[in-house]
Amino acid sequence: MQRYIARRLVLAVPTIFGVALITFLLLNLVPGDVTLNYIAEGTGFNEEKLEEIRHELGLDQPLPVRFGHWLADVVRGDFGESMLTRRSTLGTFVDRAPVTLEIGVLAIVIGLVIAVPAGTISAVFQNSPIDHVSRLIATIGIAAPSFWIGTMVVVFLGIWFQYQAPPGWESPLKDPWVNFQQVIFPVLITGFNQSALTMRLTRTTMLEVLRQDYVRTARSKGLGELKVIRRHALRNALIPVITVVGSQLAFVLGGTVIMETLFNLPGIGQLTLDSVLRRDYTQVQTNVLLLSILVVVANLLTDLSYAVLDPRIRYQ
Amino acid sequence: MSQAVDARTLAEVARGASALPGWLRVVGKFARHQPLGTISALVIVGMWAIAALSPLISPYPADEAFAGPRLASPSAAHWLGTDEVGRDVLSRLLVGSRLSLSISLVATVVGIAGGTVIGVLSGFKLGLFDLIWQRLIDAFIAMPILIVLMVIAFVTGGGLLWVTLAVALVTVPAGSRVIRSQTISVATSDYTEAAAALGATEFRIMFRHVLPNVMPTVLVMVALSLGQNILLQSALSFLGLVASQTPDWGSMLNVGARRYMEEQPWLAVAPGATIGVMVLAYNLLGDALRDVLDPRLRGSR
Numbered sequence: 001m002q003r004y005i006a007r008r009l010v011l012a013v014p015t016i017f018g019v020a021l022i023t024f025l026l027l028n029l030v031p032g033d034v035t036l037n038y039i040a041e042g043t044g045f046n047e048e049k050l051e052e053i054r055h056e057l058g059l060d061q062p063l064p065v066r067f068g069h070w071l072a073d074v075v076r077g078d079f080g081e082s083m084l085t086r087r088s089t090l091g092t093f094v095d096r097a098p099v100t101l102e103i104g105v106l107a108i109v110i111g112l113v114i115a116v117p118a119g120t121i122s123a124v125f126q127n128s129p130i131d132h133v134s135r136l137i138a139t140i141g142i143a144a145p146s147f148w149i150g151t152m153v154v155v156f157l158g159i160w161f162q163y164q165a166p167p168g169w170e171s172p173l174k175d176p177w178v179n180f181q182q183v184i185f186p187v188l189i190t191g192f193n194q195s196a197l198t199m200r201l202t203r204t205t206m207l208e209v210l211r212q213d214y215v216r217t218a219r220s221k222g223l224g225e226l227k228v229i230r231r232h233a234l235r236n237a238l239i240p241v242i243t244v245v246g247s248q249l250a251f252v253l254g255g256t257v258i259m260e261t262l263f264n265l266p267g268i269g270q271l272t273l274d275s276v277l278r279r280d281y282t283q284v285q286t287n288v289l290l291l292s293i294l295v296v297v298a299n300l301l302t303d304l305s306y307a308v309l310d311p312r313i314r315y316q
Numbered sequence: 317m318s319q320a321v322d323a324r325t326l327a328e329v330a331r332g333a334s335a336l337p338g339w340l341r342v343v344g345k346f347a348r349h350q351p352l353g354t355i356s357a358l359v360i361v362g363m364w365a366i367a368a369l370s371p372l373i374s375p376y377p378a379d380e381a382f383a384g385p386r387l388a389s390p391s392a393a394h395w396l397g398t399d400e401v402g403r404d405v406l407s408r409l410l411v412g413s414r415l416s417l418s419i420s421l422v423a424t425v426v427g428i429a430g431g432t433v434i435g436v437l438s439g440f441k442l443g444l445f446d447l448i449w450q451r452l453i454d455a456f457i458a459m460p461i462l463i464v465l466m467v468i469a470f471v472t473g474g475g476l477l478w479v480t481l482a483v484a485l486v487t488v489p490a491g492s493r494v495i496r497s498q499t500i501s502v503a504t505s506d507y508t509e510a511a512a513a514l515g516a517t518e519f520r521i522m523f524r525h526v527l528p529n530v531m532p533t534v535l536v537m538v539a540l541s542l543g544q545n546i547l548l549q550s551a552l553s554f555l556g557l558v559a560s561q562t563p564d565w566g567s568m569l570n571v572g573a574r575r576y577m578e579e580q581p582w583l584a585v586a587p588g589a590t591i592g593v594m595v596l597a598y599n600l601l602g603d604a605l606r607d608v609l610d611p612r613l614r615g616s617r
Contacts (some may be wrong), residue, residue, distance in 0.1 A: 015451055139599060142594035145550060148587075193576070254460025256461050273555065288467065291463065292458045
């Protein structure tokens with residue numbers, strides 16, 4: 001068990017390094033001159049001033065050196081300043097994080113709440129009408145573009161119900177009702193999308209588990225079907241589903257960009273989009289790095305919980 | 317006719333050989349076992365044909381402003397209505413299909429090809445090469461896809477070539493993982509061992525034994541990735557990050573629909589539904605292919 005944990009932790013380190021490397025490369029192999037961002041509009045500039053600024057920012061040094069400096073800073077907690085607002089990029093990220101995290105986590109939870117019962121029922125009543133209908137809904141749920149559904153929701157709410165959610169985002173701790181109105185639709189749309197994917201997985205693993213010998217034994221002991229499912233089948237079938245949750249986070253965090261833009265929620269997705277459009281590269285760099293690290297950590301946790309739940313894994 | 321029948325040898329008749337060519341029979345078998353998949357394949361081929369022929373078959377030029385009244389509802393003259401400057405929505409949809417379909421097609425082919433190369437090499441050689449590449453792939457998979465695409469699209473100016481390459485790039489990691497595990501299971505099988513025992517070089521084993529057996533998985537991945545990549549590409553153009561003069565489904569959804577949707581809801585329905593239908597078709601085809609080509613995965617339907 002310790003060996004497994006140690007192995008996973010050790011493997012996470014080069015992954016995080018890889019993430020930092022890719023992030024840095026993405027944002028520093030930019031064609032065009034980044035120094036122009038630092039010059040206030042309206043002030044005249046000349047080559048000398050540009051060179052000065054370039055030197056100050058360390059942009060005249062070779063790429064690997066810059067990467068090293070950035071990495072050293074990050075490890076010390078210095079994520080640099082936003083090119084636009086001069087605020088700490090870390091600070092802005094942390095300010096906006098609760099919005100995105102709330103939507104992301106709730107969406108995954110809703111996804112599971114829908115998918116697990118649906119998948120289980122589908123598996124138990126395999127090939128019945130219920131099975132076919134839920135699989136159909138799942139297939140459509142995967143295909144329908146979330147930005148389309150989101151747009152339709154926003155507009156139809158506006159047209160038919162003259163309803164617009166309160167703008168911005170209030171913390172659920174301060175005003176739960178307002179918060180509910182603000183996040184319910186992004187959460188439901190993203191959650192439905194996620195549940196479509198998870199439902200098929202649950203159904204598959206459930207089908208496999210229900211064919212196992214130990215389930216047959218449980219049934220022959222006279223246990224009612226419901227007890228069999230709850231006590232024996234479900235917990236075994238859910239193990240692969242839990243591992244998938246970790247990778248869902250990567251997808252969901254990326255997808256919040258669209259939901260936040262549509263529903264006007266000041267989260268990290270919207271922040272990144274704005275920063276990209278306004279060429280605030282340091283902010284984007286920080287956002288991408290931190291989001292990805294979040295995902296790596298989430299995957300690590302789900303892998304570890306996988307080991308806790310499935311004793312067979314510990315001996316690998 | 318009787319001469320043709322006589323020409324068939326006794327062996328052929330005993331085999332039950334029919335007059336139809338082999339490939340047609342395979343298609344027919346597929347159609348019978350996988351009706352959904354076949355319908356999807358027809359829809360897909362139909363859409364590609366329409367995309368290719370779109371300049372010829374669209375009722376109006378896609379950028380002809382005021383071909384009809386502004387923001388008109390669907391009518392006989394304009395089957396899907398008109399947009400904010402009076403352009404015919406149906407024509408724009410048809411012409412827009414070229415961009416949406418071709419970007420996702422090229423990106424998927426390039427991405428899966430890259431993923432196959434990496435996956436096969438990685439799964440076959442294992443060792444240090446595998447270790448390094450897999451860590452890199454893990455890092456990529458951890459990064460939120462849409463955000464990576466946004467960054468690439470914007471810093472490169474959103475040109476079509478760059479958008480295609482970006483989508484191809486994010487297709488590589490998942491593909492390489494699946495193909496790598498397939499390669500490992502193929503490479504450890506008996507016939508590969510036999511080939512090695514007979515003295516085949518690594519290269520030959522990879523090409524003539526591993527690759528053909530990995531192909532079914534590759535095909536399934538292509539179909540499924542096509543679906544995902546259409547979603548990604550339209551999401552990108554929905555966010556306004558694809559620099560292109562010609563319309564495409566995502567930008568139609570964004571520009572016309574968001575601002576004018578209160579006045580004319582149909583503006584959003586058409587492009588969005590089309591994207592959904594295409595993705596659905598690709599997904600169903602991928603599922604059907606998976607059922608047929610890889611018996612081991614059959615349980616995951």
